[in-house]
Amino acid sequence: MDALLSRLFSSEEQELLTLDRMAHILFFMAACTFLTLLFENVPYGRYASSRYGFPVDARFAWFVQELPAFLVPLCLVLWTSSAKTSLLPNQLLIAMYFCHYVQRSLIYPFLIRGGKATPVISFALAFVFCVFNGYMQIRYLSHYAEYPAHWVTHPCFITGAVLWLVGYLVNVHSDHILRNLRKPGETGYKIPTGGMFEYVSGANFLGEITEWAGFALACHSVQSAAFAIFTAVVLSSRAVAHHKWYLAKFEDYPKSRKALIPFLF
Ligand SMILES: NC(=O)c1ccc[n+]([C@@H]2O[C@H](COP(=O)([O-])OP(=O)(O)OC[C@H]3O[C@@H](n4cnc5c(N)ncnc54)[C@H](OP(=O)(O)O)[C@@H]3O)[C@@H](O)[C@H]2O)c1
Numbered sequence: 001m002d003a004l005l006s007r008l009f010s011s012e013e014q015e016l017l018t019l020d021r022m023a024h025i026l027f028f029m030a031a032c033t034f035l036t037l038l039f040e041n042v043p044y045g046r047y048a049s050s051r052y053g054f055p056v057d058a059r060f061a062w063f064v065q066e067l068p069a070f071l072v073p074l075c076l077v078l079w080t081s082s083a084k085t086s087l088l089p090n091q092l093l094i095a096m097y098f099c100h101y102v103q104r105s106l107i108y109p110f111l112i113r114g115g116k117a118t119p120v121i122s123f124a125l126a127f128v129f130c131v132f133n134g135y136m137q138i139r140y141l142s143h144y145a146e147y148p149a150h151w152v153t154h155p156c157f158i159t160g161a162v163l164w165l166v167g168y169l170v171n172v173h174s175d176h177i178l179r180n181l182r183k184p185g186e187t188g189y190k191i192p193t194g195g196m197f198e199y200v201s202g203a204n205f206l207g208e209i210t211e212w213a214g215f216a217l218a219c220h221s222v223q224s225a226a227f228a229i230f231t232a233v234v235l236s237s238r239a240v241a242h243h244k245w246y247l248a249k250f251e252d253y254p255k256s257r258k259a260l261i262p263f264l265f
Contacts, residue, residue, distance in 0.1 A: 001079035016144050019223060022136045026226035030233045037237035044122040045115070046189070046245065052122055058115030061123045066105035069130035073097065073138035082142035089147040089157065093219055096164050097137055100211065103172060113179050114187035133227055140223045147220075156217055163214025170196050171207030178204065191250055198254075199262035201246055202239025206260055209235050236260055 009015040041047035048055065077085060077094065084090040118126075151157050173195050181190040196203035209232045216228035243259035258265055 001075055002081055005080060012144075015139070019136055019140050019144065022132065023222040023226040026133070026136070026230050030226070030230040033230070034233045034237075037233070041241045042122075042234060042238050044118045047241065048116050048119050048122075050119070052119030054120050055117030056120055056123045058117055059109045059112050061118035061126075062109035062112060062115075063105065065118075065123050065126035066101065066109065066130055068127060069134040070098070070101040070105040072131055072134035073101070073142075076135070076138050077142055080139075080143065084145055085142050087147070089151040090141050090145055092152060092161070093145075093215070094138060094141050096161070096215055096218070097141070100168060101134075108175065111179055113182040113184065116187075136223050137227060140221060141219070145219070145221060156220060160214045160216070160218025164211050164218065165214075167207045167209070167211030167214055169207070171204055171211055174204035174207055189249070191246065191253060196262070198257070200239070200258050200260055201243035202235065202260045205235035205239040209260075 005015065009018065043049050043052045073094075076082060085094065148154070174192075174197065177192055177194050177197060181192060182188070192201075192203070196206060200206055209228075212224075212228040212231045216224040239260040243257075246253045
C-alpha cells in the first residue's frame with residue numbers, strides 16, 4: 001500500500017496538499033449539493049426515481065456503497081507506514097470513525113426491513129463518496145494530523161467527543177425505531193414515535209449531523225469540517241423533505257414535532 005501511495009505522490013508534502021485540496025473539493029460539492037437540493041430531494045428511499053437509473057436492492061446497495069468507508073481506512077491503518085497511529089488523540093479519533101462505519105457498513109445493511117431499492121446513480125455516487133472520504137479522513141488522521149500535548153483533555157476534544165457519542169447513540173437508536181415500525185415483509189410507512197422522534201421527524205439525521213459535527217470539533221481539521229458540512233447539507237435536506245412528506249401523508253401527524261432541531265426548526 002505504501003508503494004501505491006508513493007507512486008501517486010512524489011512526497012509527503014504533496015500528499016498533504018492533496019488531502020487539503022480534497023477537503024476544499026468537498027466544501028465545493030457541499031455548496032453545489034445545497035443548491036441542487038433546493039429543487040430536488042436526495043433520490044433514494046421514498047424519493048427513489050427511475051430518472052436516476054435502474055433499481056439496486058437496498059441491502060446490497062447499502063452494504064456495497066458503504067463498504068469502502070470501512071475497507072479503505074482499514075487498509076491504510078494496517079498496510080501503510082501510518083506514522084501517527086501510536087498517538088492517543090489520533091487513536092481515539094480513528095476509533096470514533098471506525099465505530100460508526102463498522103455499524104454502518106457491516107451491520108446496518110443487514111438489518112434493513114423492506115427498504116426501497118436505490119437508483120444506480122445514487123448508489124454509485126455514495127460508493128465514490130465513501131472511497132473519497134474514507135481515504136481523506138483516515139489518511140490524514142493516521143499519517144499527518146498532529147495534536148498538541150494533552151489534546152485529549154482540551155475542552156474542544158472533550159466537547160467534540162461527547163457530541164460524537166450522543167450523536168452516534170441518537171442515530172443508532174433512531175434507525176432502530178424506524179426499522180421496528182415494519183413487521184418482516186412490510187414496506188409501508190408509519191408515524192415514528194419514541195426517542196428523539198418525539199421532537200423531530202429527522203431524528204436519525206439529527207444524530208448523524210451531531211456525530212460528525214462533534215468529530216470535526218475533536219479533530220480540528222479541514223478534512224473533518226468538510227465531511228461534517230457535507231453531511232449536514234445532505235441530511236438536513238432529507239429531514240425537511242421527510243417532515244413535509246409526513247405532514248402531507250398523515251392527518252394525525254404530531255403538530256408540535258419539528259423537522260430537525262427540537263422546538264426550533
Ligand atoms: N453521512 C451522510 O452523509 C449520510 C447520508 C445518507 C444517509 N446517512 C445515514 O444513513 C442512515 C439511513 O439514511 P436514510 O436516508 O435511508 O434514512 P431514512 O430515509 O430515514 O430511512 C431509513 C430506513 O427506515 C425506513 N423508514 C424510514 N421512515 C420510515 C417510516 N416512517 N416507516 C417505516 N419505515 C421507515 C426506510 O425505508 P424506505 O427505504 O422504504 O424509505 C429505510 O429502510 C441514517 O442513519 C442516515 O443518518 C448518512
